[in-house]
Protein backbone atom coordinates (compact mmCIF):
# COMPACT_ATOMS: atom_id res chain seq x y z
CA UNK A 542 0.00 0.00 0.00
CA UNK A 543 1.36 3.40 -0.99
CA UNK A 544 2.25 5.79 1.81
CA UNK A 545 0.17 8.95 2.11
CA UNK A 546 1.32 12.54 2.41
CA UNK A 547 -1.36 14.96 3.59
CA UNK A 548 -0.41 18.41 2.43
CA UNK A 549 -0.19 20.91 -0.38
CA UNK A 550 2.32 21.37 -3.15
CA UNK A 551 2.74 25.06 -2.41
CA UNK A 552 3.90 24.20 1.10
CA UNK A 553 7.68 24.13 1.29
CA UNK A 554 7.51 21.61 4.13
CA UNK A 555 5.32 19.29 2.05
CA UNK A 556 7.67 19.63 -0.93
CA UNK A 557 10.60 18.59 1.28
CA UNK A 558 8.90 15.24 1.90
CA UNK A 559 7.79 14.82 -1.72
CA UNK A 560 11.34 15.46 -2.97
CA UNK A 561 12.61 12.64 -0.74
CA UNK A 562 9.89 10.26 -1.96
CA UNK A 563 10.79 11.15 -5.56
CA UNK A 564 14.51 10.66 -4.89
CA UNK A 565 13.82 7.18 -3.53
CA UNK A 566 11.44 6.29 -6.35
CA UNK A 567 8.75 5.50 -3.78
CA UNK A 568 5.12 5.07 -4.56
CA UNK A 569 3.03 7.62 -2.69
CA UNK A 570 -0.26 9.40 -2.65
CA UNK A 571 -0.53 13.14 -2.02
CA UNK A 572 -3.80 13.79 -0.20
CA UNK A 573 -4.65 17.50 -0.63
CA UNK A 574 -5.59 19.33 2.54
CA UNK A 575 -8.13 22.04 1.84
CA UNK A 576 -7.13 25.14 3.79
CA UNK A 577 -10.12 27.04 2.43
CA UNK A 578 -12.47 24.92 4.51
CA UNK A 579 -10.14 24.86 7.51
CA UNK A 580 -9.50 21.18 6.95
CA UNK A 581 -6.02 21.51 8.46
CA UNK A 582 -7.65 22.46 11.80
CA UNK A 583 -10.37 19.82 11.61
CA UNK A 584 -10.40 16.92 14.10
CA UNK A 585 -9.32 14.31 11.50
CA UNK A 586 -6.28 16.39 10.48
CA UNK A 587 -5.46 17.38 14.07
CA UNK A 588 -5.31 13.66 14.75
CA UNK A 589 -2.61 13.47 12.07
CA UNK A 590 -0.77 16.64 13.08
CA UNK A 591 -1.71 18.14 16.47
CA UNK A 592 -0.39 21.55 15.35
CA UNK A 593 -2.90 21.68 12.52
CA UNK A 594 -0.19 22.03 9.88
CA UNK A 595 0.96 20.22 6.79
CA UNK A 596 2.52 17.88 6.03
CA UNK A 597 1.31 14.80 7.85
CA UNK A 598 2.28 11.31 6.81
CA UNK A 599 0.65 7.91 7.05
CA UNK A 600 2.22 4.51 6.53
CA UNK A 601 -0.29 1.89 7.69
CA UNK A 602 -0.70 2.43 11.42
CA UNK A 603 2.19 4.86 11.64
CA UNK A 604 1.32 8.57 11.60
CA UNK A 605 4.07 11.20 11.50
CA UNK A 606 4.34 14.97 11.28
CA UNK A 607 7.27 17.44 10.94
CA UNK A 608 8.70 17.38 7.44
CA UNK A 609 12.32 16.67 8.34
CA UNK A 610 11.36 13.74 10.59
CA UNK A 611 9.02 12.35 7.92
CA UNK A 612 11.77 12.72 5.32
CA UNK A 613 14.25 10.80 7.46
CA UNK A 614 11.72 8.01 7.87
CA UNK A 615 11.17 7.91 4.10
CA UNK A 616 14.91 7.82 3.40
CA UNK A 617 15.35 4.92 5.83
CA UNK A 618 12.30 3.00 4.68
CA UNK A 619 13.29 3.10 1.00
CA UNK A 620 17.02 2.93 1.66
CA UNK A 621 17.59 0.08 -0.78
CA UNK A 622 15.92 1.79 -3.72
CA UNK A 623 17.74 5.13 -3.76
CA UNK A 624 20.87 7.01 -2.72
CA UNK A 625 22.16 6.79 0.86
CA UNK A 626 21.18 10.28 1.98
CA UNK A 627 21.52 9.86 5.76
CA UNK A 628 24.78 7.88 6.03
CA UNK A 629 23.36 5.96 8.99
CA UNK A 630 26.10 3.35 8.79
CA UNK A 631 28.87 5.89 9.36
CA UNK A 632 29.01 7.71 12.71
CA UNK A 633 31.02 10.72 11.53
CA UNK A 634 29.25 11.20 8.20
CA UNK A 635 25.76 10.89 9.71
CA UNK A 636 26.76 13.44 12.36
CA UNK A 637 27.78 15.87 9.60
CA UNK A 638 24.43 15.32 7.89
CA UNK A 639 22.75 16.21 11.21
CA UNK A 640 24.89 19.33 11.61
CA UNK A 641 24.02 20.75 8.19
CA UNK A 642 20.40 19.78 8.50
CA UNK A 643 20.24 21.83 11.70
CA UNK A 644 21.93 24.73 9.88
CA UNK A 645 19.31 24.52 7.15
CA UNK A 646 16.46 24.50 9.69
CA UNK A 647 17.84 27.06 12.17
CA UNK A 648 19.83 29.51 10.02
CA UNK A 649 18.99 29.15 6.36
CA UNK A 650 15.23 28.75 6.45
CA UNK A 651 14.77 31.64 8.89
CA UNK A 652 16.53 34.10 6.57
CA UNK A 653 15.33 32.82 3.21
CA UNK A 654 11.67 32.40 4.18
CA UNK A 655 11.44 36.05 5.29
CA UNK A 656 12.84 37.24 1.92
CA UNK A 657 10.42 35.02 0.08
CA UNK A 658 7.40 36.23 2.03
CA UNK A 659 8.32 39.92 1.73
CA UNK A 660 9.47 40.09 -1.88
CA UNK A 661 7.35 37.47 -3.58
CA UNK A 662 4.24 36.51 -1.63
CA UNK A 663 3.38 39.93 -0.23
CA UNK A 664 3.61 42.04 -3.44
CA UNK A 665 2.53 39.43 -5.94
CA UNK A 666 -0.38 37.95 -4.05
CA UNK A 667 -1.46 40.73 -1.75
CA UNK A 668 -0.62 43.89 -3.66
CA UNK A 669 1.43 44.86 -0.63
CA UNK A 670 4.72 46.64 -0.38
CA UNK A 671 7.66 44.67 0.95
CA UNK A 672 8.95 45.85 4.29
CA UNK A 673 12.36 46.99 3.07
CA UNK A 674 13.82 46.87 6.55
CA UNK A 675 12.89 43.21 6.94
CA UNK A 676 14.16 42.47 3.41
CA UNK A 677 17.49 44.23 4.00
CA UNK A 678 18.00 42.51 7.34
CA UNK A 679 17.09 39.12 5.91
CA UNK A 680 19.28 39.56 2.81
CA UNK A 681 22.19 40.46 5.07
CA UNK A 682 21.43 37.48 7.30
CA UNK A 683 21.15 35.08 4.34
CA UNK A 684 24.33 36.55 2.83
CA UNK A 685 26.22 35.76 6.02
CA UNK A 686 24.82 32.23 6.06
CA UNK A 687 25.79 31.79 2.41
CA UNK A 688 29.30 33.05 3.16
CA UNK A 689 29.62 30.13 5.56
CA UNK A 690 28.24 27.83 2.85
CA UNK A 691 30.68 29.23 0.28
CA UNK A 692 33.62 28.47 2.57
CA UNK A 693 32.26 25.02 3.38
CA UNK A 694 31.54 24.17 -0.26
CA UNK A 695 35.03 25.20 -1.31
CA UNK A 696 36.25 22.30 0.85
CA UNK A 697 33.66 19.67 -0.03
CA UNK A 698 31.28 19.17 -2.92
CA UNK A 699 28.23 18.99 -0.69
CA UNK A 700 27.44 20.36 2.75
CA UNK A 701 28.04 17.25 4.84
CA UNK A 702 31.05 16.09 2.77
CA UNK A 703 31.83 14.84 -0.72
CA UNK A 704 28.51 13.03 -0.85
CA UNK A 705 24.98 14.20 -1.52
CA UNK A 706 22.82 14.02 1.59
CA UNK A 707 19.43 14.96 2.93
CA UNK A 708 21.07 18.11 4.34
CA UNK A 709 21.47 19.33 0.74
CA UNK A 710 18.06 18.21 -0.47
CA UNK A 711 16.32 19.91 2.41
CA UNK A 712 17.35 23.29 0.93
CA UNK A 713 15.46 22.73 -2.31
CA UNK A 714 11.94 23.98 -1.44
CA UNK A 715 12.88 27.59 -0.61
CA UNK A 716 15.97 27.90 -2.82
CA UNK A 717 13.91 26.90 -5.84
CA UNK A 718 11.88 30.09 -5.44
CA UNK A 719 14.67 32.52 -4.58
CA UNK A 720 17.00 31.55 -7.47
CA UNK A 721 14.16 32.61 -9.78
CA UNK A 722 13.70 35.95 -8.02
CA UNK A 723 15.49 39.31 -8.06
CA UNK A 724 17.61 37.99 -5.17
CA UNK A 725 19.18 35.26 -7.28
CA UNK A 726 22.46 37.19 -7.13
CA UNK A 727 22.89 35.98 -3.55
CA UNK A 728 23.55 32.57 -5.08
CA UNK A 729 25.13 33.56 -8.38
CA UNK A 730 27.78 35.73 -6.76
CA UNK A 731 29.14 32.82 -4.75
CA UNK A 732 30.72 30.34 -7.20
CA UNK A 733 30.73 27.30 -4.93
CA UNK A 734 27.16 27.91 -3.75
CA UNK A 735 26.13 28.39 -7.37
CA UNK A 736 27.75 25.10 -8.45
CA UNK A 737 26.16 23.34 -5.47
CA UNK A 738 22.69 24.59 -6.37
CA UNK A 739 23.20 23.65 -10.05
CA UNK A 740 24.11 20.16 -8.97
CA UNK A 741 20.95 19.89 -6.83
CA UNK A 742 18.78 21.34 -9.58
CA UNK A 743 20.08 18.76 -12.04
CA UNK A 744 18.76 15.85 -9.92
CA UNK A 745 16.17 13.83 -11.86
CA UNK A 746 13.74 14.05 -8.92
CA UNK A 747 13.94 17.85 -8.96
CA UNK A 748 13.66 18.05 -12.74
CA UNK A 749 10.61 15.81 -12.73
CA UNK A 750 9.00 17.86 -10.03
CA UNK A 751 9.80 21.11 -11.80
CA UNK A 752 8.68 19.84 -15.20
CA UNK A 753 5.34 18.85 -13.74
CA UNK A 754 5.08 22.35 -12.22
CA UNK A 755 4.56 20.81 -8.87
CA UNK A 756 5.99 23.71 -6.92
CA UNK A 757 2.57 25.21 -6.29
CA UNK A 758 3.43 28.83 -5.58
CA UNK A 759 5.91 28.88 -8.41
CA UNK A 760 3.43 27.58 -10.92
CA UNK A 761 1.00 30.28 -9.75
CA UNK A 762 3.71 32.91 -9.99
CA UNK A 763 4.52 31.93 -13.53
CA UNK A 764 1.11 33.17 -14.48
CA UNK A 765 1.83 36.57 -12.95
CA UNK A 766 4.31 39.21 -13.97
CA UNK A 767 6.83 40.42 -11.45
CA UNK A 768 5.59 43.99 -11.61
CA UNK A 769 1.92 43.27 -11.51
CA UNK A 770 0.21 43.43 -8.16
CA UNK A 771 -2.99 41.77 -7.15
CA UNK A 772 -5.46 42.79 -4.56
CA UNK A 773 -6.26 39.69 -2.66
CA UNK A 774 -9.19 41.02 -0.71
CA UNK A 775 -12.06 41.33 -1.37
CA UNK A 776 -11.59 39.46 -4.64
CA UNK A 777 -10.84 36.05 -3.28
CA UNK A 778 -12.91 34.21 -5.84
CA UNK A 779 -11.46 36.01 -8.83
CA UNK A 780 -7.99 35.32 -7.61
CA UNK A 781 -8.88 31.70 -7.22
CA UNK A 782 -10.13 31.43 -10.76
CA UNK A 783 -7.35 33.30 -12.43
CA UNK A 784 -4.41 32.36 -10.30
CA UNK A 785 -5.22 29.12 -8.68
CA UNK A 786 -7.17 27.22 -11.29
CA UNK A 787 -5.30 24.09 -10.34
CA UNK A 788 -5.94 24.20 -6.61
CA UNK A 789 -8.16 26.53 -4.67
CA UNK A 790 -6.69 25.56 -1.33
CA UNK A 791 -3.33 27.12 -2.17
CA UNK A 792 -4.66 30.63 -1.75
CA UNK A 793 -5.69 30.04 1.83
CA UNK A 794 -2.47 28.28 2.53
CA UNK A 795 -0.62 31.47 1.56
CA UNK A 796 -2.81 33.47 3.87
CA UNK A 797 -1.95 31.26 6.77
CA UNK A 798 1.70 31.44 5.86
CA UNK A 799 1.54 35.22 6.06
CA UNK A 800 -0.29 35.08 9.38
CA UNK A 801 2.39 32.84 10.71
CA UNK A 802 4.97 35.43 9.75
CA UNK A 803 2.93 38.21 11.33
CA UNK A 804 2.22 39.98 8.04
CA UNK A 805 -1.54 39.96 8.25
Ligand code: GS8
Pocket residue numbers: 551552553554555581593594595596606607608609797798801
Ligand atom coordinates in the same frame (compact mmCIF):
# COMPACT_ATOMS: atom_id res chain seq x y z
C1 GS8 B 1 6.41 23.36 9.61
C2 GS8 B 1 5.11 23.05 8.87
C3 GS8 B 1 4.41 24.31 8.37
O1 GS8 B 1 4.79 25.43 8.72
C4 GS8 B 1 7.48 21.10 9.26
O2 GS8 B 1 6.69 20.19 8.92
O3 GS8 B 1 8.64 21.16 8.83
N1 GS8 B 1 8.13 22.55 11.08
C5 GS8 B 1 7.00 22.14 10.27
N2 GS8 B 1 3.38 24.11 7.53
C6 GS8 B 1 2.59 25.23 7.04
C7 GS8 B 1 2.48 25.20 5.53
S1 GS8 B 1 3.99 25.78 4.77
O4 GS8 B 1 4.94 24.53 4.79
C8 GS8 B 1 1.18 25.11 7.58
O5 GS8 B 1 0.62 24.05 7.62
N3 GS8 B 1 0.64 26.23 8.03
C9 GS8 B 1 -0.70 26.31 8.54
C10 GS8 B 1 -0.75 26.76 9.97
O6 GS8 B 1 0.31 26.99 10.60
O7 GS8 B 1 -1.85 26.90 10.49
